[in-house]
Amino acid sequence: MLLGIGHALAQYLIRKLEHYTRLSSEEKESLDALARLRTRRVRARDDIIHEGDVPQFINLVLDGWACRYKTLEDGRRQIVAYLLPGDVCDIGAPILREMDHSIGTITAVTLAEIPLDAAEQLLMAHPRLMQALCWDALTAASIQREWTVNVGQRTAFERLGHLLCELFVRMRVLGLTRGSSCDLPLTQAEIADTIGLSVVHVNRTLQELRSTGFITLGGRELTIHKLESFERVVLFNQNYLHLSHEGRHLDADET
Amino acid sequence: MLLGIGHALAQYLIRKLEHYTRLSSEEKESLDALARLRTRRVRARDDIIHEGDVPQFINLVLDGWACRYKTLEDGRRQIVAYLLPGDVCDIGAPILREMDHSIGTITAVTLAEIPLDAAEQLLMAHPRLMQALCWDALTAASIQREWTVNVGQRTAFERLGHLLCELFVRMRVLGLTRGSSCDLPLTQAEIADTIGLSVVHVNRTLQELRSTGFITLGGRELTIHKLESFERVVLFNQNYLHLSHEGRHLDADET
DNA sequence: CGCGAGCTTGATAGTCATCAACGCAGGTGG
DNA sequence: CCACCTGCGTTGATGACTATCAAGCTCGCG
Numbered sequence: 001m002l003l004g005i006g007h008a009l010a011q012y013l014i015r016k017l018e019h020y021t022r023l024s025s026e027e028k029e030s031l032d033a034l035a036r037l038r039t040r041r042v043r044a045r046d047d048i049i050h051e052g053d054v055p056q057f058i059n060l061v062l063d064g065w066a067c068r069y070k071t072l073e074d075g076r077r078q079i080v081a082y083l084l085p086g087d088v089c090d091i092g093a094p095i096l097r098e099m100d101h102s103i104g105t106i107t108a109v110t111l112a113e114i115p116l117d118a119a120e121q122l123l124m125a126h127p128r129l130m131q132a133l134c135w136d137a138l139t140a141a142s143i144q145r146e147w148t149v150n151v152g153q154r155t156a157f158e159r160l161g162h163l164l165c166e167l168f169v170r171m172r173v174l175g176l177t178r179g180s181s182c183d184l185p186l187t188q189a190e191i192a193d194t195i196g197l198s199v200v201h202v203n204r205t206l207q208e209l210r211s212t213g214f215i216t217l218g219g220r221e222l223t224i225h226k227l228e229s230f231e232r233v234v235l236f237n238q239n240y241l242h243l244s245h246e247g248r249h250l251d252a253d254e255t
Numbered sequence: 256m257l258l259g260i261g262h263a264l265a266q267y268l269i270r271k272l273e274h275y276t277r278l279s280s281e282e283k284e285s286l287d288a289l290a291r292l293r294t295r296r297v298r299a300r301d302d303i304i305h306e307g308d309v310p311q312f313i314n315l316v317l318d319g320w321a322c323r324y325k326t327l328e329d330g331r332r333q334i335v336a337y338l339l340p341g342d343v344c345d346i347g348a349p350i351l352r353e354m355d356h357s358i359g360t361i362t363a364v365t366l367a368e369i370p371l372d373a374a375e376q377l378l379m380a381h382p383r384l385m386q387a388l389c390w391d392a393l394t395a396a397s398i399q400r401e402w403t404v405n406v407g408q409r410t411a412f413e414r415l416g417h418l419l420c421e422l423f424v425r426m427r428v429l430g431l432t433r434g435s436s437c438d439l440p441l442t443q444a445e446i447a448d449t450i451g452l453s454v455v456h457v458n459r460t461l462q463e464l465r466s467t468g469f470i471t472l473g474g475r476e477l478t479i480h481k482l483e484s485f486e487r488v489v490l491f492n493q494n495y496l497h498l499s500h501e502g503r504h505l506d507a508d509e510t
Numbered sequence: 511c512g513c514g515a516g517c518t519t520g521a522t523a524g525t526c527a528t529c530a531a532c533g534c535a536g537g538t539g540g
Numbered sequence: 541c542c543a544c545c546t547g548c549g550t551t552g553a554t555g556a557c558t559a560t561c562a563a564g565c566t567c568g569c570g
Contacts, residue, residue, distance in 0.1 A: 152451030
């Protein structure tokens with residue numbers, strides 16, 4: 001049975017992992033079969049899993065946007081990561097047990113709920129998949145470090161610009177950009193909670209960014225007109241995303 | 256050959272991992288043997304490895320303090336993690352190849368340089384060790400998320416207090432506290448680069464913290480007089496360190 | 511048509527950065 | 541043994557950046 005990638009439920013995960021290493025068609029099909037075992041639909045602005053929960057599945061985002069966030073007692077909230085299609089919510093589930101943060105949706109989201117033991121079997125059988133998922137997890141950790149730099153050192157202008165660059169590049173990896181545009185379903189309040197600014201200030205900083213002519217943002221769509229230049233202006237360097245990896249020549253069956 | 260833990264080079268790593276799972280004496284001895292293969296001494300305020308380097312070893316901190324940091328073109332610097340004894344510098348080395356950040360020392364540091372293949376062999380032979388190291392890496396990622404929250408949402412007062420709590424608790428895990436005191440070899444400039452404040456403001460915030468009576472800090476030593484209360488004041492909740500883990504009852508040979 | 515969510519704008523205040531200077535202690539060299 | 545230097549901590553004055561408060565706006569929706 002040969003699936004066109006375009007019809008694979010796990011297409012975005014596969015596309016992302018192939019930035020690290022080629023996968024055999026058997027590996028892709030097994031991955032996709034796992035994603036088909038059980039899916040779940042969550043509506044926009046709803047919670048997928050809560051801090052303190054013990055996940056029973058590995059949740060994989062098949063479609064839509066979600067975010068990891070933490071809340072302080074007094075209601076302050078920090079979004080610590082965005083989960084795009086192909087991202088895994090709780091890779092550490094079997095080991096850490098309890099969630100130390102919550103995951104909520106931005107848009108409506110389709111999840112694959114993958115049983116822990118099925119996932120384990122697959123990874124034991126396919127070392128390359130295991131490696132690719134390790135790469136994914138390590139890259140996620142790298143992104144987290146960059147976010148710490150972002151809120152710790154950069155100005156409001158750079159922070160926001162940097163976030164937009166990152167999201168655009170990550171969407172492009174998934175094939176979810178249209179030329180220099182992509183979806184950006186975030187409200188200004190969500191952006192504020194991401195980069196540690198007030199909503200009002202995000203609004204003003206956005207105007208400042210727009211006035212440079214580099215970006216257009218409105219109606220849930222982001223356009224970055226001259227990505228290269230814009231990246232320089234906001235001090236964005238995509239090395240931390242660990243794309244363009246040597247390992248891609250270590251090939252699987254097809255080539 | 257039975258080593259007293261106190262004499263094992265890898266004693267702190269072992270002590271830390273045993274917060275997740277018991278290790279057999281063979282596992283401990285193998286770990287320690289790896290650490291003895293090759294060691295290196297780095298003096299204080301020096302670099303261990305640079306952004307862009309491709310590490311040839313897995314570097315394990317045997318003794319002393321180090322930090323991960325990133326620098327922006329204009330010189331701004333953000334410390335994104337502290338590495339204490341028992342912490343691994345470049346766990347992702349075999350997979351990510353290129354370092355996306357630098358690692359520098361705070362104090363003089365003793366490193367074990369562990370050959371990649373030797374490490375791989377050990378982990379393949381001992382699944383429990385592999386699991387324990389995964390737990391360690393996942394916990395490090397969790398800490399990174401918490402740091403994002405720290406700089407993104409908390410006030411200067413809470414930020415600094417939270418950092419002190421974290422460092423104290425992590426030192427206690429290693430058995431490196433003396434009652435309610437522990438070493439704290441950071442300068443105010445380093446603290447500033449950690450929590451995204453200016454040196455001047457760190458200085459003033461420290462005075463504010465001292466004036467609460469909860470902490471004493473000076474001459475490289477930190478004392479937290481009433482940890483529980485202090486934790487509440489600065490909104491510190493140690494769940495994200497993933498200590499006190501169920502898994503510890505899954506036992507190894509000795510018990 | 512009224513409502514609410516999200517976006518926008520203006521005014522004001524607070525937090526924190528910057529600049530500049532001084533104190534103090536340990537280390538170096540004469 | 542003392543002058544000097546340097547790294548680190550401390551203090552005061554000033555101003556920039558960003559939060560907060562309050563209100564108006566727009567648009568999709570019941």
